[in-house]
Amino acid sequence: MKHSVVELFAGVGGFRLGLEQSGLETIWANQWEPATKIQPAAECYITHFPDQKNNPYFNTDISEVTAQLETNPKVIPNHSLLVGGFPCQDYSVATTKAKGMLGKKGVLWWEIEKIVRIKNPPYILLENVDRLLASPAKQRGRDMAILLGCLRDLNYSVEWRVINASEYGFAQKRRRVFIFASRNDTKHSKGLKKEGLSHNWLQKNGFFPAEFPVKQEPVDHDKPDDFNYTVQEISDKFSFRFQNAGVMSEGKIYTIKVAPIQASFKPLREVLLKEVESKYFVTETDILKSRGWQYMKGSKKEQRTAKNGHVYQYAEGAIPFPDKLDSPSRTILTNEGSQNPNRSTHLIEDPFAKKYRTLTPVEVERLNGFPDNWTDTGMAESKRYFCMGNALVVGVIERLGNRLKQVMKT
Ligand SMILES: C[S@@+](CC[C@H](N)C(=O)[O-])C[C@H]1O[C@@H](n2cnc3c(N)ncnc32)[C@H](O)[C@@H]1O
Structure with a gap:
């Protein structure tokens, strides 16, 4: 089967570029900047990926797309991998008798949740700031737990890892949490079930260690915690110390702190003009x-x-x-x-x-691993920096793409 990618919150296309470098094809993407009338990120994306016939791209608020999804699931094509970088917001919920569980308006997690619920892709890869693992400050870990609870209820297993790009040979200390979910009927999830939630999975056999190796250090515990609270219960009172690596499957969570096997780093000097x-x-x-x-x-x-x-x-x-x-x-x-x-x-x-x-904008593009002048597509210079502040390190995505190809092959 040919693997196809749907890219949400696409910005200037960091996911797409990295995944293409690893040989994965993006068939549909969405990007809309709510803060301004002008849409420079979208214009940049279309300049580089103009094939609207085979790879349509929508510059509309994602909530307008998901509003149609219930009645017309084809507004987003079927795909094997859903990707996106989205903001850390308040994911808490309230339940009402009439409408059931409701998240706060404008919180983009709920758009992703809806797409996953209706399209049910076998694999998902999300990116967020690592603060997500600890927020909100007053109920530490609640938002990550809501995300995990939703994916558990949609029949996925999830593995996460905080990756600092500079620790794996890139020229920027950009630390992000990557969240990889696999539907429970995939070979990858079955492998996890067989091996069990353990340090071995997080240090060796899971999704992340193959491309982002970590030290095989002893851990002080190997016992997962129960995670069988409803999303409403999580929202109301759940709090948890999520570490920089972890895995959730079928009502259990296991999380430990892992240490990277440091690649020789690339200094800032090397990107200078x-x-x-x-x-x-x-x-x-x-x-x-x-x-x-x-x-x-x-x-x-x-x-x-x-x-x-x-x-x-x-x-x-x-x-x-x-x-x-x-x-x-x-x-x-x-x-x-x-x-x-x-x-x-x-x-x-x-x-x-x-x-x-x-x-300069080019130097900043290089720090994210984009080709020189990627954002020189007619936008103001301040927007070029803005887009790079939002984007990801393309080489990190390429390596995740290499791993995805292995996992999706099985
Ligand atoms: C963290 S950035 C992701 C950047 C992207 N990964 C890249 O490489 O450029 C999140 C993006 O989501 C977009 N966005 C915010 N709200 C949106 C909405 N309601 N619908 C669609 N896109 C939205 C923002 O404009 C921003 O470009």
Whole structure:
């Protein structure tokens, strides 16, 4: 059987690019930016993947697609793998007599849940910030548990792993949780059932270790926890310490902390252009002025006054200034392009010009493993950085794609 992929929350196509590099074909995708009228990510995607006949792409709110799905399941074609990176939001539910279980409006998890319920693909690969494992702060782990509870009820087994791209040879410290679900009638899920939820699965035989190896360290327990609460019970009172690796199957959860077998890392220096336009260089005044770059990135302990007049002590530690060229970069965020002094935008000492500057869009694309000028498709430069702040490390997806091909073959 030919494997086909449906890509949700597609952005500029990080999943698609990585999966294509591993030989998997995307047959349908969806992307819509709710915050703005303009749709630069969608335009970028269509520029690179223009074949609308064979690989249709929808630039509409996903909830408009799922609204049609109940009556017309064909609005999304059948597929073997559903992928998507989606936000960490409040997944809690309320049950009403008339409508049953209801998630909060606008929470995108419920759109994914509906697609899985109606289309029932054999495999799913999702991406999220690793904060998902611990949120919300007041009921630690509830949201991840709701996600697991929903997939359990839809007859899937799930394995997750936090992957820091820099630990596997990429030039950016981008840490994301990847969530892989396999329908319980697949060979992969049957293999898990046979082996049982154990450290062996998470360190050796499961989905992630083949491409993202971890140390075969002893663990202090090998006994899964019960996970047979309803989603409503989870939402109301369940709390759990999810570690960076774990597996859920048929009413049990097993989670442990795993340590990567560190590949030699790629330093930020390796993505730098030799010559860049003068607009990326920052002046000495911008560095030294009050609330300039040096101040923003430095440690501080000071008294501040809130808008309501409340006076409080503010403290934060220093972050590298300038950013180190011989380490992988910090995580690229959506405001990376800001030329106004701030903490998170990278500021490097250009090794050729020997002056301080910010990173160019191409360098940021390289940190995510996209081809040079991938986002140079007519959007404003600030949007190019924004799209890269949202995107993923393509090489990580390519390796997950290689593993998916093995798993889906069986
Ligand atoms: C974390 S980003 C994923 C980026 C993508 N993986 C990439 O490589 O570029 C989430 C994407 O979901 C899109 N999005 C947010 N709300 C949406 C909605 N209601 N329907 C469809 N897409 C949405 C955002 O515009 C954003 O591009």
